[in-house]
Amino acid sequence: MSELSVNHLLGIKHLKSEDIQLILDTATQFKEVINRPIKKVPTLRDITVANLFFENSTRTRLSFELAEKRLSADVVNFSAASSSVKKGETLVDTVNNILSMKVDMVVMRHPNPGAGEFLAQHVDASIVNAGDGAHEHPTQALLDAFSIREALGTLKGTKVAIVGDIVHSRVALSNVLLLKKMGAEVMVCGPTTLVPKYMHTLGVKVEHNLQTAIEWCDVANMLRVQHERQDLKYFPSLAEYRAQYGLTMEHLDALEKPIVVMHPGPVNRGVEITSEVADSEHSIILDQVQNGVAVRMAVLYLLAEKRKLSKA
Amino acid sequence: MSKREIIDSRALNIALNRLCCKLIENHGDFSSSILIGMQPRGVQVLERIVKLLESTYGVEGVRTGVLDITFYRDDFRRRPGHLQPNKTRVDHLVEDQKVVFIDDVLYTGRSIRAAMDAILSFGRPAKMELLTLIDRRFSRDLPIQPDYKGRQVDSIASQRVEVLWEEVDGRDAVLLTDPE
Numbered sequence: 033m034s035e036l037s038v039n040h041l042l043g044i045k046h047l048k049s050e051d052i053q054l055i056l057d058t059a060t061q062f063k064e065v066i067n068r069p070i071k072k073v074p075t076l077r078d079i080t081v082a083n084l085f086f087e088n089s090t091r092t093r094l095s096f097e098l099a100e101k102r103l104s105a106d107v108v109n110f111s112a113a114s115s116s117v118k119k120g121e122t123l124v125d126t127v128n129n130i131l132s133m134k135v136d137m138v139v140m141r142h143p144n145p146g147a148g149e150f151l152a153q154h155v156d157a158s159i160v161n162a163g164d165g166a167h168e169h170p171t172q173a174l175l176d177a178f179s180i181r182e183a184l185g186t187l188k189g190t191k192v193a194i195v196g197d198i199v200h201s202r203v204a205l206s207n208v209l210l211l212k213k214m215g216a217e218v219m220v221c222g223p224t225t226l227v228p229k230y231m232h233t234l235g236v237k238v239e240h241n242l243q244t245a246i247e248w249c250d251v252a253n254m255l256r257v258q259h260e261r262q263d264l265k266y267f268p269s270l271a272e273y274r275a276q277y278g279l280t281m282e283h284l285d286a287l288e289k290p291i292v293v294m295h296p297g298p299v300n301r302g303v304e305i306t307s308e309v310a311d312s313e314h315s316i317i318l319d320q321v322q323n324g325v326a327v328r329m330a331v332l333y334l335l336a337e338k339r340k341l342s343k344a
Numbered sequence: 345m346s347k348r349e350i351i352d353s354r355a356l357n358i359a360l361n362r363l364c365c366k367l368i369e370n371h372g373d374f375s376s377s378i379l380i381g382m383q384p385r386g387v388q389v390l391e392r393i394v395k396l397l398e399s400t401y402g403v404e405g406v407r408t409g410v411l412d413i414t415f416y417r418d419d420f421r422r423r424p425g426h427l428q429p430n431k432t433r434v435d436h437l438v439e440d441q442k443v444v445f446i447d448d449v450l451y452t453g454r455s456i457r458a459a460m461d462a463i464l465s466f467g468r469p470a471k472m473e474l475l476t477l478i479d480r481r482f483s484r485d486l487p488i489q490p491d492y493k494g495r496q497v498d499s500i501a502s503q504r505v506e507v508l509w510e511e512v513d514g515r516d517a518v519l520l521t522d523p524e
Binding site for chain 1: 427466
């Protein structure tokens with residue numbers, strides 16, 4: 033198998049299906065590594081990674097940091113709250129300052145869509161997009177795909193319903209792009225106000241009824257209602273959202289075949305899914321979290337591999 | 345590129361039998377030993393040895409594993425192309441056990457250096473040994489020598505030594521490939 037076709041992981045958009053296959057296959061080996069008594073390998077011992085988080089994140093940052101440390105990379109963390117960004121420094125200046133300390137790779141979360149692509153054009157480091165606004169979140173889509181493949185054996189032909197706040201979700205867009213590239217069937221489901229109009233142009237089914245969606249699908253990926261990104265009222269009340277789009281055990285028990293329930297976290301228990309569903313045998317939410325570390329190790333490993341050392 | 349057979353099926357099987365006998369001399373009933381096949385080509389040697397131990401010498405229940413050393417290699421980012429990792433399966437605790445690494449060809453010794461590093465992720469073995477079917481003499485980069493060797497081969501750096509297996513390649517043989 034050949035190496036990745038890209039030098040940065042900016043979005044699923046830029047990846048070929050072979051790249052996705054390579055990342056998922058490599059992640060399978062890393063999942064075995066992180067279940068060993070000693071979970072660390074020395075592969076990236078000469079690589080330094082900067083985690084730049086211009087937006088709050090707990091699990092993604094922890095997951096990346098753990099992935100980096102399990103690969104023996106040196107890690108520096110940076111969060112916008114305590115930085116010179118507040119003093120007016122530009123993104124390129126901030127990053128170049130960090131790179132002058134000999135950093136090889138940058139993992140960045142930023143509120144502006146395209147921030148990663150901008151950075152990739154201006155600095156000499158491998159960039160991993162850890163979420164750019166409501167645009168893409170490629171490693172989440174990769175770990176979701178890995179988890180589906182682990183649960184059901186394949187992505188090709190698998191029916192995946194993505195339910196909830198599609199319009200504010202970078203997870204939704206990356207998932208749609210990835211699943212389509214890998215031959216899965218995709219449906220998005222949510223209130224009309226939370227499903228973008230152009231969605232059908234991506235080749236996905238659009239549905240507004242939760243019952244219809246879960247009867248159709250093999251996997252339901254329940255997205256979080258993103259209160260912090262909603263500057264307008266998109267639905268009358270949380271109670272109404274829960275009544276229309278909250279997944280309950282009654283839903284699952286009434287289905288003819290079992291479905292897999294996923295959630296990218298953090299879960300609003302009692303809103304998009306009930307506690308019972310989140311903790312049920314249908315749910316693979318905690319597997320997703322573990323797989324996240326393995327998938328991010330694979331991404332970092334494969335991108336680092338492209339940064340060949342010169343003999344000079 | 346010319347290929348010639350330097351060891352035939354009969355000689356290969358004599359060597360395998362001799363290796364089994366030597367292992368039995370040193371490991372007895374294998375109750376505190378684990379045989380580890382090195383991915384990818386050492387796994388065939390491991391399978392053949394386990395089969396022989398069972399069928400010819402009546403040694404049953406030998407504990408085995410397979411080890412991939414990709415993440416421990418010393419040439420990551422130093423060679424062109426992609427290093428594809430393979431499956432690792434070490435289900436048994438290696439703590440205080442006698443581990444025998446099994447590979448098809450011992451050349452520079454760098455894979456074995458990586459294997460010694462990798463196996464420590466599964467505990468601290470009481471002892472590590474190395475079994476190789478083919479020992480390419482005078483070609484080591486590191487101070488590593490086999491404890492058990494099937495056959496010694498003299499070769500130069502530009503040549504390739506390849507072991508064929510009936511199960512995979514249709515016949516048992518060892519080939520020496522000369523560059524053009």
